[in-house]
Amino acid sequence: MNDNNLPGLPIGAVERETGLSKDVLRVWERRYGFPSPLRAGNGDRLYPPEQVDRLRLVKRLLDQGLRPNRVVRLETRQLQQLLAEQLPDPGPETEHTLLELLQEGRPQAIAHHLQHQLATDGVQRFVTGTLVRSNQAVGMAWARGRITIFQEHLYSEQVQNVLRQAMSVLPQRQERPRVVLTTLPGEIHSLGLLMVQAVLLLHGAEVRSFGTQMPVTEVVAAVRRHQADVAALSFSAAFPATQAVEGLAALRDLLPATVGLWAGGAGLRSVRQPPEGVDVIDPLEQLVERLQRWRSARPGYPG
């Protein structure tokens, strides 16, 4: 039996759980008076679980582009409300069944449901339409407190399974362009990556996916070694826009000018002016056009 009934989490644990750095947590406390953690005997901050939950909501609002000033002081209720307003709404009853399945918590049923939709829609519409809406619906449901984190996790795990399986069935046509696909360090979400991969694969491009968290220099090395035509980067909403821009600028600088640099994902929504030489692709449908444009600009390549 462990005496682990602490009244709260230390700052490091909160950083890991919320994605807000220790520095930010401390400076918010100083500036806005929230969070207002308890203190351990030695002066260490201890964040009560309610405050951690509230911080998670704040984080998502920031990810939507709101500024701390307007958000940090709000109560949980208000945060939920505001987040529901801010999040893209997939429509009222769009994904009712999915959410019910999530609440029941039978992973098989969820996978089956997704599989069914995939079969109905086909890969293209499934990924760029249905899945996008489902993701939004799930995010919305979390914001409203209808589902919890573990249910979100369960969802993305199932999506991942379905997507990977769909791709394994797709013919590998290996036509140009050859695309190196990955994310920068600090990105934790891999769903976007898979969605991009599926679309590219479907349209006959040769995708070489490296998963998440590739340092800039490694992306460059991979592009060279694989003689890729394009480097494609994915950024989730949770990824700091400033880091994205920084990374893309550095990449553009290090990659040969002949190599395309494509970037997409909710993490770039708030970026006013992307670095020169970077193609921002958003929404996902644009990827197909971009692909065709690349090919028609290079008639030498088949496709």
Next chain:
Amino acid sequence: MNDNNLPGLPIGAVERETGLSKDVLRVWERRYGFPSPLRAGNGDRLYPPEQVDRLRLVKRLLDQGLRPNRVVRLETRQLQQLLAEQLPDPGPETEHTLLELLQEGRPQAIAHHLQHQLATDGVQRFVTGTLVRSNQAVGMAWARGRITIFQEHLYSEQVQNVLRQAMSVLPQRQERPRVVLTTLPGEIHSLGLLMVQAVLLLHGAEVRSFGTQMPVTEVVAAVRRHQADVAALSFSAAFPATQAVEGLAALRDLLPATVGLWAGGAGLRSVRQPPEGVDVIDPLEQLVERLQRWRSARPGYPG
């Protein structure tokens, strides 16, 4: 054209790339004189790429259980040497072909190779034997500078594909125990999770995998909601042992006594005494025994 020719990375980027916290980077500098970053005009640290590479090596040595004191001051050469000694050696020529394929960099060929071995070995031996050795071989090759990070990434991406596909073919017998499977926040590696999932699935357990990074309270909620018999946690070598122990203790405290708590992975190697009520399972083969023990202790359940 961007002026991104900085002589080094800021401390935050180094944290993301190496997994060493800003605090650690600064305190090492103070104590050991390494790293010794340049300074920007405003006093900010700028870590040259060579030092970042060296830090990556240091990090892996710490992950092997060595102490900073003995390691931080060493040169790159010595670090590589020492790491080669410390890492478990899968034998001289064991995975020669795999490494050659990795160096060539054709993902298809790698997947094919893995698939072939899977077919030869069967799931059990593939996961607990061949894959473990392959992982070691790849880690070793990186330590020796034979391959780089992006090649490691490519490898784990292929392994992931092969494993997920193998599991999708496996019959879902859904016998007891029902196992909630995940990792704690801060864990970035998901391979271990998949390997465990494959073994459990093969032996007819009902696995509910939630991917990586589940807060302790969410694990508890998931176990309750899913009426699971066991919570299984995976820890990679990169995961701080102290955090693992802390998290496991908290989990044990919050979970009902009737629910088993199984933990495994290289991240627990250095743990002398795990918290009471936690089953440490290492190596992976033990998982099968543990499963059978669980079942024979509960003759009511089929299996």
Next chain:
DNA sequence: TTCATAGTTTGTCCTGGACAAAGTCGTCCT
């Protein structure tokens, strides 16, 4: 409207100190 400029907000980084947990080592007792 669009664009430049002044003001504000915000994340990140800095120094240098402190301390508890974990590891190491030597000693004593069985």
Next chain:
DNA sequence: AGGACGACTTTGTCCAGGACAAACTATGAA
């Protein structure tokens, strides 16, 4: 010999409070 215990050392994490540049906002001119 082996194991338990206590003293010493190492190490990661946390603290305070200040600073600043980049990003954003608001204001006013063309």
